[in-house]
Amino acid sequence: MWKRFDELCKVPRPSGYMDAVRRYILEWAEDNGFHAFSDEAGSVIVKVPATAGKEACRSVCLQAHMDMVPQTAEGVQHDWTKDPILTEKITEDDAEWLTAKGTTLGADDGIGVAAAMAAATSAEHGPLELFFTVDEETSMLGVTALDINNIDSNLMINLDSEQEGEVCIGGAGGTAVDCVWNFVQSDVAEGDVALRITLHGLKGGHSGLDIHLERANAMKAMARVLRTAVKEMEARLVSFSAGKLRNAVPSEAVAVVTVPDEGVADMIEFIRMAENELRTCMPVWMMA
Secondary structure, rough: OHHHHHHHHOOEEEEEHHHHHHHHHHHHHHHOOEEEEEEEOOOOEEEEOOOOOOOOOOOOOEEEEEOOOOOOOOOOOOOOOOOOOOEEEEEEEOEEEEEEEEEEOOHHHHHHHHHHHHHHOOOOOOOOOEEEEOOOOOOHHHHHHHHHHOOOOOOEOOOOOOOOOOOOOOOOOOOOOOOOOOOOOOOOOOEEEEEEEOOOOOOOOEEEOOHHHOOOHHHHHHOOOOOOOHHHOOOEEEEEEEEEOOEEEEEEEEEEEEHHHHHHHHHHHHHHHHHHHHHHOOOHHHHH
């Protein structure tokens, strides 16, 4: 399994860019003599015959998704369409962990894909179908576009629960929402000064896998700062940018505001106070 995962880390597979990983799995299937094909959505289905003596067993479908959340740390240059993920082992709490250098690792759900591939070639099993879906992290396209006639098994095991040795019998979905806010624009008042506010260094994470960890959301934290600045300090919003992906907890945010010249010092002091509160009273900033 770890050999397969190591190979997957060398194959670019952010959501929306599935060609390379799809080609990798199809070539692996061909090398092992398995019948495999890609459906209209781009998902891959591999038919694996039973090992000797297991032909009478019921067919089981092992499902995992090929895509991953592509996040890079601040200051890291990484082209997700062609660069491999650089991995390293670390020791924490007397245990060894595999992590990535400056990017997300893609264990969600690369480890599921690797486990299914390993099961097909390294274990005794009945008939298997490996169902590797596309774009789970963004739209669930691979599942929603599935033609059920392509799957013969009536038993399916989803390999995306994240916890080794545990079986998950339920899950939550998600939805993408686009909001449009109409507002009145105005010219910058004479004598106003523009200030750039940057919030960075938060841990971020996956909006599903890590949501229960209550990590601070840079978008929410910045919005609270701006709300106070507008209400109490005559600030006017010029721009606001936060978050890179729909399914990732924002770890950075940048805003530009204008304030009257005589209020610049007070605004800077307010930002320092907000920074201290974020550092020392983190739970307050994590509340919805």
